[in-house]
Amino acid sequence: MPSISTDALDNALHVSAATPADTVAATPDSVIIIPASADGVVSPFDATLDTARLQALFPAGYSDTLYTAVAAVPAAWESGLEPVGRDIHPGKSTVFISVIALLFVVMTFSFRTIGRLLRFYGEELVNVRRGRDNVFDDRPTGDTRVLVLLVIQFVVSAGILLAGGISVMSGAGHALMTPVGVAGVIGIVGLYYIFELAAYTVVGYTFASTDGRREWLRGFNASQALLGVVLAVPAILVIFYPATIRWMTAFGLLGYFMARLFFISKGFRIFYDKIGSLLYFILYLCTLEIIPLILVYNCSVFELV
Numbered sequence: 001m002p003s004i005s006t007d008a009l010d011n012a013l014h015v016s017a018a019t020p021a022d023t024v025a026a027t028p029d030s031v032i033i034i035p036a037s038a039d040g041v042v043s044p045f046d047a048t049l050d051t052a053r054l055q056a057l058f059p060a061g062y063s064d065t066l067y068t069a070v071a072a073v074p075a076a077w078e079s080g081l082e083p084v085g086r087d088i089h090p091g092k093s094t095v096f097i098s099v100i101a102l103l104f105v106v107m108t109f110s111f112r113t114i115g116r117l118l119r120f121y122g123e124e125l126v127n128v129r130r131g132r133d134n135v136f137d138d139r140p141t142g143d144t145r146v147l148v149l150l151v152i153q154f155v156v157s158a159g160i161l162l163a164g165g166i167s168v169m170s171g172a173g174h175a176l177m178t179p180v181g182v183a184g185v186i187g188i189v190g191l192y193y194i195f196e197l198a199a200y201t202v203v204g205y206t207f208a209s210t211d212g213r214r215e216w217l218r219g220f221n222a223s224q225a226l227l228g229v230v231l232a233v234p235a236i237l238v239i240f241y242p243a244t245i246r247w248m249t250a251f252g253l254l255g256y257f258m259a260r261l262f263f264i265s266k267g268f269r270i271f272y273d274k275i276g277s278l279l280y281f282i283l284y285l286c287t288l289e290i291i292p293l294i295l296v297y298n299c300s301v302f303e304l305v
Contacts, residue, residue, distance in 0.1 A: 009058050026276040090160075090239040095179040100236060107225050118229065121222035125262050128215055128269050147225050147276055154228035155193055157235035158252070159186030162297075164238040164240050165249035174242035192296045193224065199288050205282065212270045219266045223259040230255045264289065 090096045107114070120143075160177075163185040167176040200220055204213030234248035264285070271277060271284075 020262050090177045093179050098238050121225050124218045124222040150225035150228035154224045155190045156186055157231035158187040160235040161249050161252040162300055163304055164245040166301055168245050170305050181304045185300045188299050219263050223263045227259050
């Protein structure tokens with residue numbers, strides 16, 4: 001038997017109290033509620049009533065008069081359920097799950113050396129070594145392979161976080177984070193990395209020695225590799241828990257700017273020669289550290305929004 005809402009019961013009881021029993025007609029989909037008769041005999045239908053509610057509606061005594069209430073309840077198959085929009089977020093996309101799983105599977109093959117390499121990258125980001133490499137330099141095995149994997153992880157994670165930040169600032173929410181849109185932003189971040197690598201190579205070749213250029217490029221790649229580790233967890237949280245987008249994006253920005261500060265500090269120690277070199281350093285900051293970031297953001301907004 002279909003259930004009756006509280007409002008429908010109240011309306012039915014109020015109407016039946018003022019309407020004679022013989023004037024209320026039942027429809028095929030109605031539920032007839034019959035309280036106790038005037039002589040106090042309990043009706044068999046009383047088991048379906050809320051006695052406390054009837055007493056609240058008729059404090060003077062509802063059994064003094066015969067009340068017959070007819071409450072029309074539409075059949076469920078006629079009205080159905082109100083449609084609700086499906087909540088789509090990146091964590092339900094097979095594309096995102098596959099990319100994240102692939103990155104972690106690939107990284108497991110370098111699990112033995114990754115801890116040692118991370119310490120090595122931290123030293124390369126902070127320290128400036130003078131002189132050429134020699135056979136006694138203790139570079140961990142698998143350095144190039146792990147570096148490439150961590151850079152790819154940085155590009156993917158930074159692209160996801162950037163797309164999440166844009167979706168929040170645009171007010172559209174995580175609905176903007178479609179696989180196609182996020183893939184476009186990841187591609188923009190990848191092009192940004194390639195541009196930086198080429199630009200730093202040219203600047204190092206022009207204004208620094210061979211050793212200085214090598215140290216500068218190593219510091220840049222070390223910063224990107226470390227960011228690949230730092231940004232991985234926030235990117236995963238953004239995918240599977242869209243409510244954390246704002247906080248994870250802020251954390252990603254903090255990590256990115258901290259890595260850039262260490263890298264810029266290393267570049268200053270490599271290129272600073274005399275007071276006149278400060279002008280070139282300021283031009284470098286504007287040309288390679290500020291303007292490209294603005295372009296990356298604007299291109300990502302155009303791609304996603």
